Each structure stands twice: as structure tokens, then as C-alpha cells.
Amino acid sequence: MKHLYITLIIIFSSFVLKAQEVFFLHAVKVHEDRVESFEKIQKNYARELAQDAKNEGILKDWVLLKPVQFMGESTEQEYNYVWVHIFKDVKQLVNRTTWWNKSKEKFGIEPSILFREDLEKSGYWYWKTEKQIETGNLGKYVIFNWATPTDVNAAVSLADEISETFKPRMKNVGMTEWGVATKIMPQGGDNSTIFFWDSYDTFEGTVKHLMNDAILKDVDAKMFQKFFKLLPNGWDNRMIFEPVTATN
8 A cells, every 4th residue: 555655756746747748839920031041050059958958957848849731721821930949947947047049158159159040930938838748759740630629627637537548559550659748827818828739750640640640539528528628619720840949
């Protein structure tokens, strides 16, 4: 009984710590003439600075993503890159220090010169991770899903239940990560209140997921019906991204 009690405490503690993870999406619009140089700088310089920040405990992880082209956009993309800044908890988020301005001491290049790209647009969205299933592999593609359920807590609870069926099958379908988060800021207006991500190793698996195949193939239809009753307007938006660079 004592060993069982200790095991339950460890499991509960692990869940609580995971539930404290927060992140923000920093979406930007880079002019098409600057895309090549922007990616080069991010891969060769920004990633190393972000890795240093991770090693110093300033953040947990950092990823730069870009939308997969010619996959569903009916108009010009509002943003063409998204930085994902991940923190182990709120304390790490609010106490973070600026790390990208250390290029002078690391590379001998002034930040004003290195990061002089003109961003046409920029936006920030803060989220709290409610549950995440990781395999240790970032994956080659990730689906972002935004929604506004009638009951956020019920949607998270049901998503948790559905995701429990994923674990034994993720490897077979090439899924590398899944997660659900709730909105911190901004709130109100047309802002989605819940966010899901689904990562895969192949583009085929990614597209199949959007067709309710892949990891979703064997999910009970009644659970799907129950979930989408909470989303009377369906998804607010869904997009496929691919990583450009990331911390280790």
C-alpha cells in the first residue's frame, strides 16, 4: 500500500508539473524578399542564442515554424512564420530575460545588424498546456487547431479521455506529439479559447489526420459526436506547419 501511495503521488505530481507548462506563439509576417535571409539567420544565429537561453534556464524550448504552402489557404497568409516560446511554468515565463540581444558577445555582431529584418506584422498569443503526449521526436509536420467550445473545461476533459487511446498507437501511425492548451491572453472578441496540436513524421499521416484517419481512425464515434457538440461552429482554424529550426 505504501508503494502504491508513493507511485500515485509521483504520477499526480508529474501531471501537475506538466499542467503548469505555458507557452506563447509569436507570429510574424516577413516580406517575401527577406525570407531566405530570415531563415538563414534563424538557423545559424537565433537557434544558438535560444539554445544558450535554454541551457541557462531562461526558457524550456524554442521552435520556429512556417506554414506548409499550397495547403488550404484561400487568401494570402496573414503570417508566414511562428516562433513557439515554451516555459516550464508561469514563474519562468514572467521572469524571463532577453536572450536574443547577446549576439555581440557570442558572434561579434550587433543585434541591430543581425536582426534587422523588417517584420510587416507581429502578434502574440499566450497558452497554458493542459495535457501533452511526447515521444521525444519533434516530427516533420504539425497541425495547429483552434476552437471556441461552449464549455472549455468539458472540452479539455473529453480531449484527455480521447487522447488516452492514442498512446498505444502513436508509433504505428507515425504520430510524434499531441497536446491541448487553454488561452491565457488575449481573451474576448474572436479569440479562440482552446488550442490543439498534432505532430507527425510524414505528410501523409498529417493529411490523414485531417480526414479523421491516422491516430483518429479508431476513436469511438460517440466520443467524436460528444466532442463536436461542444464546438457548434466547428474549428475556428486549422493549419499545417513544418519546423524551420529548434532547440535540442
